[in-house]
Amino acid sequence: MKTNRGNTTLPWKSAWITGAGRGIGAELSRLLCRHGVTVYGSARSTEQLAQLQQELASSAGTFIPVPIDIGDLDSLQQQFNLWDQQGLMPELVVLNAGTHDAFSASDFSAQRCKALLDINLQGTINCLDPVLYRYLHGVDQNQDSIAEPLTARQGPSASRGHIAVVASVAGYRGLPTAAAYGAGKAALINLCEALRFDLQGSGVKLQLINPGFVRTPLTEQNDFPMPALMEADEAARRILKGLLSQRFEIVFPRRFVYLLKLFRLLPYSCYFSLVKRITGG
Numbered sequence: 033m034k035t036n037r038g039n040t041t042l043p044w045k046s047a048w049i050t051g052a053g054r055g056i057g058a059e060l061s062r063l064l065c066r067h068g069v070t071v072y073g074s075a076r077s078t079e080q081l082a083q084l085q086q087e088l089a090s091s092a093g094t095f096i097p098v099p100i101d102i103g104d105l106d107s108l109q110q111q112f113n114l115w116d117q118q119g120l121m122p123e124l125v126v127l128n129a130g131t132h133d134a135f136s137a138s139d140f141s142a143q144r145c146k147a148l149l150d151i152n153l154q155g156t157i158n159c160l161d162p163v164l165y166r167y168l169h170g171v172d173q174n175q176d177s178i179a180e181p182l183t184a185r186q187g188p189s190a191s192r193g194h195i196a197v198v199a200s201v202a203g204y205r206g207l208p209t210a211a212a213y214g215a216g217k218a219a220l221i222n223l224c225e226a227l228r229f230d231l232q233g234s235g236v237k238l239q240l241i242n243p244g245f246v247r248t249p250l251t252e253q254n255d256f257p258m259p260a261l262m263e264a265d266e267a268a269r270r271i272l273k274g275l276l277s278q279r280f281e282i283v284f285p286r287r288f289v290y291l292l293k294l295f296r297l298l299p300y301s302c303y304f305s306l307v308k309r310i311t312g313g
């Protein structure tokens with residue numbers, strides 16, 4: 033089986049990061065590349081991926097643009113077929129691509145909800161499908177393949193592959209103007225919790241990443257105060273630290289997220305009035 037020879041001290045020689053063109057995904061790509069990992073970076077924007085490739089040309093690892101729309105299952109299958117033919121399968125997969133579209137009840141539309149859920153929820157599921165299949169079975173569903181299940185380089189807890197899904201603390205409870213965004217992220221959290229049970233003992237390590245506010249092009253459009261806003265490079269460092277741990281859920285900034293976790297315990301009357309007061313709604 034052909035693998036990419038990176039000079040890395042990290043547990044993975046290669047990683048696939050979706051949403052790598054900017055924001056959190058770009059920072060994580062930079063960090064992993066600096067550590068010698070071969071990073072396959074996906075996004076729709078080929079220019080942003082090409083820029084990152086140029087920027088990382090002299091880093092210890094390699095950044096390889098893999099332009100793809102995660103909403104397009106056929107393109108994803110094609111990409112995986114290509115990796116199968118090359119005997120490649122990234123050892124770490126970070127499903128980070130996502131977007132936001134804030135709207136209130138007065139602008140509620142099935143189309144806007146669908147557009148958001150097609151990327152944040154279905155797009156992530158589209159990526160999980162071929163990854164899980166290959167990590168667990170080692171071959172493509174539809175055709176003969178030379179790929180085999182990954183074998184130990186990462187210790188017993190991730191001997192067949194490592195998957196991390198980026199959801200959000202917005203998935204913990206409903207928040208103003210985030211009905212569609214929150215619903216998609218809540219679904220991702222539930223999906224990962226369920227898969228965590230199913231994957232136990234399989235050798236596939238699954239982690240859930242729930243960030244608080246991180247300064248990225250996505251949050252630049254927010255016109256409300258963002259408590260405990262974290263820089264994207266710091267978020268990437270927290271993600272890497274979390275990926276190296278055995279924790280199921282990776283959260284940051286910790287104090288802010290733990291407060292939101294406490295909010296989950298509040299009865300609705302307290303929760304609604306508290307969030308209304310905080311957001312000035």
Ligand SMILES: NC(=O)c1ccc[n+]([C@@H]2O[C@H](COP(=O)([O-])OP(=O)(O)OC[C@H]3O[C@@H](n4cnc5c(N)ncnc54)[C@H](OP(=O)(O)O)[C@@H]3O)[C@@H](O)[C@H]2O)c1
Binds near residue numbers: 055057075128151
């Ligand atoms: N920033 C925060 O405060 C925050 C907090 C909690 C959770 N998150 C989550 O963290 C993830 C990254 O957020 P971010 O703030 O870094 O966002 P960002 O700066 O907008 O970057 C999003 C990345 O995802 C890619 N993407 C979007 N739709 C895609 C599609 N259909 N197919 C492939 N790639 C796609 C974008 O590239 P193209 O548009 O070129 O495709 C871009 O590279 C998202 O899942 C977001 O929900 C962010």
